[in-house]
Amino acid sequence: MKQLLYTALLLFGLTTFAQTDADNLKKIYTTSLTNGMSYEWLDHLSNQIGGRLSGSLNAERAVAYTKEELEKLGLDKVWLQPVMVPRWVRGAPEFAYIETSPGVTTNLNICALGGSVATPLGGVKASVVEVMGIEELAALGKDKISGNIVFFNRPMQADLIQTFEAYGGCVDQRYAGAMEAAKYGAVGVIVRSMNLRMDDFPHTGAMSYGDLPNNQRIPSAAISTNDAELLSGMMALNKNTKLFFSQNCTQLADVESYNVIGEVTGSEFPNEIIVVGGHLDSWDLGDGAHDDGAGVVQSMDVLRLLKESGITPKRSIRAVLFMNEENGLRGGKKYAEVAKTKNEKHIFALESDSGGFTPRGFSFDCSDAMMVKIESWIPLFKPYLIHYFEKGGSGADIGPLKDDNIVLAGLRPDSQRYFDYHHAANDTFEAVNKRELELGAASMAALVYLIDKYGTETISSETKLKN
Structure with missing residues (x-):
């Protein structure tokens, strides 16, 4: 009888949490679609700065711009992480x-x-x-x-x-x-x-x-x-x-550049870090709107959307704008190197580097037990037509963080048009749809919210009841 009571209370609690979660996801999506910043930020990155090849003047202008915009959000910390990058000139x-x-x-x-x-x-x-x-x-x-x-x-x-x-x-x-x-x-x-x-x-x-x-x-x-x-x-x-x-073309000496990082410090578990990111550099033929301006501005907007939706993170959440993914992966490697040196505890990292098209879901590099936990959230995403939850790859820049204690994930937009623009002169702001971009930012924020709330522990409910 006692076991049945515990089970009933557990189910009641899960139902209550599910409604709260549904309400918070609705706030996140509504805020992104009616008061989003990702499209405005992308407009500036694309049309006022342009292509951002590592080591170029435009790349450094992008570093300064995104740092300034993150500072305007009133985050707990914003900083630049130095990294040496190659400089190839067309x-x-x-x-x-x-x-x-x-x-x-x-x-x-x-x-x-x-x-x-x-x-x-x-x-x-x-x-x-x-x-x-x-x-x-x-x-x-x-x-x-x-x-x-x-x-x-x-x-x-x-x-x-x-x-x-x-x-x-x-x-x-x-x-x-x-x-x-x-x-x-x-x-x-x-x-x-x-x-x-x-x-x-x-x-x-x-x-x-x-x-x-x-x-x-x-x-x-x-x-x-x-x-x-x-x-x-x-x-x-x-x-x-x-x-x-x-x-x-010519290859010049390496130059110093930066990863741009903004953080909201966790209210309960500040030493547990969640990363959301994209790469700030792009090729030089277009303006890098899909690859990867979209991922950059979506990652920035995750922090803003959580704040605007009245959500106080339990864990520290960082937006990391990586430098030099395209021709070296120096930014991703440097971030992981510094994290290891500081003995930081990263529990989750989400990357957006597949364009600003309509989001379909996420791929996860995680254990089977964690995948079961993630799949339990699928009903929360169903109203937003997010249906793709599969084990698989995550992203190049967050890959160096991989160890047995972190869950890695990648946003998966509809990819059928992505390679029409990838690394070409037509990868421009006009190729990005505002609503699709904002849906992607909201989906990322929703997943980060759930990871932050429930963590990445996979102890079964039965074990919890016994304890």
Whole structure:
């Protein structure tokens, strides 16, 4: 009889908490949709500052702006965390053309890949070897590759619903294509843009030479999907097709930059830290609105939305705006390094780095027991059409925090249009929908609220009753 009474009281308590939680989530969503700040902040980041490549003047302007805006929120602490970052400069605009016979040329849309060396003065012109992946290089061998430009033309797999899976399936040719092609004597590399849409925008992104000596490094550039199809078709018709491209990029010495951090100190467990964040840097072709201006302003607004909704956090909540995710991950690594040095106790970290599209839910890197606990909150999100709660990845910047005591999570917006804009010149403020952005900020704040209230302990109710 006593056990039944305990069970009844427990169920009554859970029902009461659920109603309170539902009311608080409603406040959060209402505040974001009627009095949000994320879109206004993104407007400034995108249109008044622009692309924020690590080490650039715009990146430093973004640091100053976001620090100032966090200070206006009346947080308990706002500070800058120094971090050394690479400084790669694109230089003069790239230029490329196909030559089908002497003097007969067709211009192409290309852009240098981040970290690439420049072409020799006057550019590079050579015959082209088309491959669908790095593994084909060995089969062709040095005899067929040496002195030529390698054209990596493997597209993102269109029938994969999870577009990040499609991206992961071919991004190796962008990241390591030049390093591998150089080993066979190639004089340059052209890579099909990581884009599911057919358009004229080349998409940049990080590439690496590994430990290849400087004198063996070859220039690497991305080509738009339309022009990749054009180049492939023209090569099929004319075996004497040649490609010319010129780029003027350079790698300079590392410079000092900063992670921007704002904190609300917990009222009951100040030493337990919850992180919500995105990366402040972006590529330089557009203004980085989706990647990752959206994640930055959503993370900032999480702190404001909780405060505006009358919620006093039990645990310390930090918005961390990481620097240098795109071409080094220096900010994420530095934050984790400092946290470890200070012996800080991080229990949860949530990252937004998948664009400002309609939120669908979250992915979690956690134990099975914690996943069961999180899934019990699904009914609270159902009115907001948030339905995706799956175990999986989280985010690049919060990854270095991973240990056995922290739960990592990633906001998962609808991803079908994300790679239309990713790392390209059309990743601009106009591509972001205000309502979608604000729904994402509210969803993040709602999850942070629940984690803060209930923690990440997974002791069963039965065990609690026995104790």
